[in-house]
Amino acid sequence: MTASSTGPLLELDNVTISYQRRRDRVDAVRGVSLIIQPGEAYGLVGESGCGKSTLAMAVMRHLPRNGILSGGQVLFEDRDLFRLNQAELRRVRGGRIAMVYQNPESALNPTLKVGEQVAEVFRLHRALRHRPAAEAALDMLRKVRIAEPDRVVGLYPYQLSGGMRQRVVIAMALAADPALLVLDEPTTALDATVQADILDLFTDLRGEMKAAILFISHNLAVVQQVCDRIGVMYGGELIEQGTVAEVFKRPRHPYTAALFDCIPDFGVRKSDRRLAGIAGGVPDLAALGTACLYEPRCLISRQLCRVEHPDLMRAGSRHLSRCFFHAETPAPGAAARVRPEAVPVPDVTAGIPLLSLHGVGRRYGRAHILKDIDLEIAPGETFGLVGESGSGKSTLAKVISGLVPPSAGTVALAGERVAGQVGKRTGRQRRDVQMVFQTPDTTLNPRKKVASILGRAVRVLAGLGGKRKRDRSSALLGDVQLPVEMLRATPDRLSGGQRQRVAIARAFAGDPRLVILDEPTSALDVSVQASILNLLLDLQRESQAAYLFISHDLAVVRYLSDRIGVMYLGELVEVGPTERVFRPPFHPYTQALIAAVPRLGGAAPERPVSLDKPAPGPSERPEGCPFQTRCPRAYDRCRAEAPPWRDAGEGHMIRCWVALDALEASQSAALKPRRVQAPLPIGRRP
């Protein structure tokens, strides 16, 4: 290996990457220059479609067939990656540069044992023989803290949880002790609790290994936790670069500042402020003019921005910005405070609840997917439902909407019991409960135009026909802030955010009283998420509809919800007003969920409860409290008997054997902020 001791590890010099599309050529990455020093962690952020992943793939020299490096150089250890021959390239790949990707589901070969998949790297790059390679693989799995590594080596990927799979992928990447680790959204597909564990693992591994990191993520808080320096990409260009400390304290590009404002800070509520989305969308790379790419969406743009394309300019000693007016970049939060939100506060205690569930359960064979759910939602209320994947949130949503009939208990709408199956409900009852799903790509018929998608909903749900149907469709489109021309478009012509707006418009076609939102923004960029959340608030103010909002993102749930329910293994373990749920005492499980939220701002509470151990499946439900197998406070009684509901006041209920004052005392102590790992100096040689 020709690892030089002085030069940078990776140097991108004016890199332009183009995709050939029929006749024209589109530059997906344009003139990006950046340097990563040995041992350094560099974060790359930006919305989808801004070229982050293309850049990562260029570092692996693994571009799609129609992609070419049309300008510049990628130098790794002083060698031009794009001039290596195949044999040299193979030695670099996996040996010197390794990669971890977003989707651990598909990154592992389903037909090979995971131990073998890790051992393969040792045989290839370390020239180990079969037996020593297998032992080295076992060691590696231990190093990435997989529980029971001896058992796991013999398992196939489908037998592992998502977090375990990602650990295997990480073990595979670290196996050859690479000099550079490319991480492309490595935690995006994981539960928040698992994400927190994996991020901790990266932080720890940085102490043990000397690999530099190129970390690609749309999640600023995650980048902040792991990286030393950060680069922000927009429209294929690097528009800002600096140390994490500087950029997070004082961004020098309006786009970066706007990205910060899109994210609901953990603790911000809808009554505090409206989220600032970023108007418009990412630029069309096929039709770029000479202006600043961000100009159409920029809040501080001027005449100069419309005629001249800015170069990267110095905005601080180690800080670069591609903005003429970088000194005027508004501080994060400044734009957002302009419009405080007036939100109606529903009266939860008075009157008949809109929705009430009593003893609702759902089982398949011997497995309880839902167990003994009691829940009430008031008219106009927003009820947030949180929990890890597999906790039964979506099944509960389907039971309420009648898509999955309950096997026990009753569902009542406005005091009136409704049938378990949607087909047996009355038209009014069906209209009252509507659903919006996570992926609008698959819920909208790709062959139908928006007009026909909405028209059908209007006809079925509102009973309108002819011109009145068309008028109502147009009005609905206006309500979700889409132009009327979109009636003629098919879903594939719309962006992800626009499709979700259509799905929301469809749900509102028949004046529903309860809209179930199942992770409606999880697949969207933060800027789009912000505008969708704002839209949901606007629609609620006008329609008085209640929301059941399901999300794994606690910050979003906290922002939007009046009350929150926490689910674990098909049971509700805590219910209460939002601010009460986020204040001690909480259920130990809630505490673990809250501790796992990656936060901007550098301070996070200790993680006293690590959920490293995966949840048992519904068929292996433990005796007593469902959480006892992972709970640090569990004692004998928890293992024997189901815990009681304890009343913490103001409608805040916790299902736990531990006395509330004992919970509160220890949890308040744990909440004292600690410094998150301080950003490391650049070029640090470990």
Next chain:
Amino acid sequence: MLRFFGRRLLLLGVTLVVASVLIFAITNVLPGDVGRIILGPFAPQDAVARLNAELGTDRPIVIRYVDWLTGVARGDWGRSYAFDTAVFPLVVERLGRSLTLAVSGLVVLVPLAVAAGVAAARREGGIFDRVLSTVSLAFGALPEFVTGVFLILVFGIWLGALPIQALPPDGAGPLTVIAHLVLPVGCLVLLLFAYLFRMTRASMIEALAADYTRTAELKGLPQRTVIWHHVLRNALLPTITVIGAQIGWLVGGLVVVETLFKYPGIGSLIHFAATNKDIPLLVGCSLAITFVFALGNLAADLLYAILNPRVRHGRHAH
């Protein structure tokens, strides 16, 4: 794996029982009066009754089925009306010949089609892919009596290079046997190539684009290892199922090829039995083909399970 094998074996038993009931029902019950069918519409009624009694077809249906089934199990498959010999040895002899032809066909076809599919998928849309896709589809669309006659004309008659009869003379050496099989096997391969080739090609393209293939490439593995170790195991799964399903047809459905190349296999035998209303023979042939079909599928399932751990372990074990 053992449990999986046991379950499959049990399923095989059930399949065979159901098939035997169906075969028995179709051949012994649906035709109605067997004696009348054999003797024709103008035979006197008492002759028909006498024949029915002789054949035992006047007894209750369940007893006839049980009787028949025990006979089948003991190797007594009845006597052929037309040949007036025992059915079992006749069927076994013909089945052996058909299996020879089918196995020879598969031995040539499978590696050829899979290799071509892999090569075409790796250069999807390339010249090899496009030419082979078009040509193979054209041959696959031609009926076997056209390709067969074409082969006979070119290689057997004009060039005189190969025998046009598939059946070698008695006591022929292995080379002669192979020479006789070349043309019928070639005809089979041309017929089935497109199907298998396209199946392999499609699943290869999918597997090559999969994330785990990218993982393997970015590990720095050489192309050969990526293909052999990572891609093929996944890509071959659908192809294996297709091959399993083809075996039954390859054994019993080759009437045209057998006739063309004067090859006395089971396909022409069952055709003869059907046209001559030789019911015991028809039943025997059907049974033999069913058996081969079920075994072929069993073999395909086992191979599939060996390559696919999920199937082997039975169900989702999270």
